[in-house]
Amino acid sequence: MSLVFLIVFTASLIISGDATAQVVPEVNPALAIDSVSDTIRIRNSMEGKIGNPKIDSPLYRIEIKDDRTYDNFFSRLFLFDSKNVKSELIGWNRFLPTPFDELYRGIIEKAFRFPVVFVFLALILALAGNVVLVIAVLFITNMTMNYRLRRTRFVRDHFEKTLTDLMLQVTDTKEAIGILSKSNLKKHYNLLIDVMMDFQKSFRGDSDRQITEIYQGLNLSKISYNKIYSMSFYEQVKGLRELTNMKHHQATEMIMDKLNDPINIVRTEAQISYPYANPDAPFEFLGFLEKPFSRWAQVNIFYLIKIHEMPVPSFDKWITSGNPNVVNFCILMINLFQQQENSQHIIHLLGAPNETTRNLAIFTCGNLHLFDSKDIMKSSFESETLGNRIEITKAFNILGNESDIPFIEKIIQGESIALRLEAIRTLNNLGDGGRARLSGLNQSMNFTLSPYISHIQDIRN
Numbered sequence: 503m504s505l506v507f508l509i510v511f512t513a514s515l516i517i518s519g520d521a522t523a524q525v526v527p528e529v530n531p532a533l534a535i536d537s538v539s540d541t542i543r544i545r546n547s548m549e550g551k552i553g554n555p556k557i558d559s560p561l562y563r564i565e566i567k568d569d570r571t572y573d574n575f576f577s578r579l580f581l582f583d584s585k586n587v588k589s590e591l592i593g594w595n596r597f598l599p600t601p602f603d604e605l606y607r608g609i610i611e612k613a614f615r616f617p618v619v620f621v622f623l624a625l626i627l628a629l630a631g632n633v634v635l636v637i638a639v640l641f642i643t644n645m646t647m648n649y650r651l652r653r654t655r656f657v658r659d660h661f662e663k664t665l666t667d668l669m670l671q672v673t674d675t676k677e678a679i680g681i682l683s684k685s686n687l688k689k690h691y692n693l694l695i696d697v698m699m700d701f702q703k704s705f706r707g708d709s710d711r712q713i714t715e716i717y718q719g720l721n722l723s724k725i726s727y728n729k730i731y732s733m734s735f736y737e738q739v740k741g742l743r744e745l746t747n748m749k750h751h752q753a754t755e756m757i758m759d760k761l762n763d764p765i766n767i768v769r770t771e772a773q774i775s776y777p778y779a780n781p782d783a784p785f786e787f788l789g790f791l792e793k794p795f796s797r798w799a800q801v802n803i804f805y806l807i808k809i810h811e812m813p814v815p816s817f818d819k820w821i822t823s824g825n826p827n828v829v830n831f832c833i834l835m836i837n838l839f840q841q842q843e844n845s846q847h848i849i850h851l852l853g854a855p856n857e858t859t860r861n862l863a864i865f866t867c868g869n870l871h872l873f874d875s876k877d878i879m880k881s882s883f884e885s886e887t888l889g890n891r892i893e894i895t896k897a898f899n900i901l902g903n904e905s906d907i908p909f910i911e912k913i914i915q916g917e918s919i920a921l922r923l924e925a926i927r928t929l930n931n932l933g934d935g936g937r938a939r940l941s942g943l944n945q946s947m948n949f950t951l952s953p954y955i956s957h958i959q960d961i962r963n
Contacts, residue, residue, distance in 0.1 A: 868897030
């Protein structure tokens with residue numbers, strides 16, 4: 503209000519200054535009357551000649567003044583019927599205290615003589631109103647958020663206390679369900695599910711079973727089921743995770759529908775959730791995968807196997823899958839769990855069309871000591887990519903013997919520095935015979951291999 507008052511007061515001073523500038527200096531009344539009489543006489547004589555009716559000069563001048571005040575461009579553009587607007591505005595002086603009555607009337611009178619003032623006042627008031635509106639919105643939003651936060655904390659504390667009493671056997675499952683099923687708490691069931699998920703991470707055994715019973719007793723699975731068919735992929739992931747962790751009978755059905763979902767994050771969550779929901783056959787989903795099988799899902803599934811000590815099947819069942827991601831995962835599992843019985847499948851994959859599959863097969867052949875793969879790797883060496891050539895050279899570090907020295911020497915004589923370095927390391931690790939051949943090869947090549955030999959023999963490398 504102080505800002506508005508200062509603006510109005512400043513505008514009135516400006517208008518008053520403009521009006522004062524138009525005051526005519528004081529003259530002798532007698533001379534003024536003579537001047538007016540002469541002016542009227544000359545004007546009447548001129549109008550008589552033109553043929554216009556004679557009009558009393560003072561009245562004629564007042565009408566011109568009215569036209570200039572109320573019928574100009576700014577009045578028509580901004581004030582429409584300015585006479586009525588002026589009357590209305592002047593009538594508002596009855597709401598003002600007596601000291602401001604005359605000031606207000608003066609401002610209105612002078613403002614209608616200069617209507618452009620209304621434009622500036624309107625802009626000022628609009629800006630002030632905008633600031634007030636923004637402040638009001640921020641204030642209301644802040645109050646609403648604080649209220650919701652306090653309400654959420656209160657309800658969460660209530661849920662945690664109820665579940666804690668259940669875990670400590672202060673209350674039983676039936677009583678806890680009765681407390682949590684009150685009508686005023688139903689709109690907070692999403693928060694209840696989050697609390698139950700947090701509790702489930704911290705408890706095992708009978709406590710885990712009690713949380714599952716409350717989840718089923720309150721029919722919270724309906725909420726999770728609806729999330730899976732939500733438009734938001736974030737809600738879909740939450741729904742899958744809730745049904746999986748609560749071991750609901752519908753979890754497997756929902757997961758199967760999402761294994762090949764076009765949204766990557768939903769598909770990944772379904773792939774990770776399947777072993778949790780089906781501990782007896784955790785890898786059966788591999789036979790249904792048509793979409794990519796992400797590395798993140800593969801790492802999580804391996805972690806699940808190690809932590810929960812799940813039974814590991816033979817992965818030769820899915821190694822012939824048409825999905826290259828599934829094939830690569832099976833190679834990794836065969837390597838990690840040392841499934842020697844699947845060695846022939848690995849050797850067969852040395853000729854796979856996918857470069858990554860061949861790379862993993864070469865690596866696995868070395869780790870599983872599959873000596874039957876040496877001839878295949880030698881014959882395909884020249885046609886392989888640089889990365890796979892390096893992997894073959896590393897494999898011969900494990901599989902190689904003195905009969906492979908000519909093959910390794912040929913690699914050393916090549917132009918690739920990375921291949922030469924790995925081949926020198928391999929030859930150096932083939933015992934005294936390999937080191938002797940390496941020394942002789944270095945001499946025959948004018949000691950160009952000396953930096954490489956020094957590098958691999960350095961214990962820091």
